[in-house]
Amino acid sequence: MNILLHVCCGPCSIFPTKSLTEQGKTFTLYFFNPNIHPYKEFRRRLNTLREYCDFRHYQLIVDKSYPLEETLRGMLNEPVVRCAYCYRVRLEQAARYAREHGYDAFSSTLLVSPYQKHDLIRRTGEEMGKKYGIPFFYQDFRKGYQEGVAISLELEMYRQPYCGCIFSERDRYEPRKRKPAVSSQKQEK
Ligand code: SF4
Known part of the structure; x- marks a missing residue:
């Protein structure tokens, strides 16, 4: 099975790729x-990922599209x-790319973070899979989150706050929102 693995950043790619x-x-x-x-952070995370992929000899495809206005508008207009x-x-773009380029399935490293809305990611991936006619490869990578953190620290990778x-x-400065929550809250990776 040849999978297109959408990747959000270097540290989050560690466990899913290993698995x-x-x-x-x-x-x-x-x-x-x-x-x-901001864009500087975008560049920094991408550079960290590039270094990691070079180190592991992983194949990496980069889409540097950065529609800032559209993204902010979309987030602000999202009802819930x-x-x-x-x-x-992100998952729609990954599904489209995977379909157009002959992959067997697509997935995402977003599934590794206990701070993300895991069920929503899974549901969205499956919806996009149906829309583009390509399976969403689901795996609960969260059990390897700490292992990924440990490896990233060992390698002295940049870990975003x-x-x-x-x-x-902004939210990271609000103590109430910094509390870790395993399944639904999202603060940082
Ligand atoms: S908190 Fe994270 S997942 Fe949620 S909108 Fe912002 S960047 Fe995206």
């Missing part, structure tokens, strides 16, 4: 994250929670 390798699956990483603000827009845009958007950058 897929152990399962004998072939994968290519696909970076598309216009949600990362801004992350729904954020997941949809907030999830990505400018709203999450």
Whole structure:
């Protein structure tokens, strides 16, 4: 099975890629994250990921699209929670790319974080899979989150202190929102 693995950042790619390798699956990483603000941070996370992929000899495809106005508008207009827009845009692009380029399935490293809205990511991935006619490869990578953190620290990788958007950058200063929550709250990766 040849999987297009959407990747949000270097540290979050560690466990999913390790796990897929152990399962004998072939994968290519696909970076598309216009949600990362400001642009300097976007560049920094991308550079960290590039270094990690070089180190591991992973194949990486980068889409540097950065529609800032559209992204902020989309997040602000999302009726219930801004992350729904954020997941949809990224997973839709990954599904489209995977379909157009002959992959067998697509997935996302977003599934590794205990701070993300895991069920929403899964649902959105499956919806996008149906829309583009390509399976969403689901695996609960969260059990390997701490292992990924440990490896990233060992390798002295840059670890970002907030999830990505400018709203999450603000939220990290609010103690109430910093409390870790395993399944639904989202603060930082
Ligand atoms: S908190 Fe994270 S997942 Fe949610 S909208 Fe911001 S960048 Fe996207």
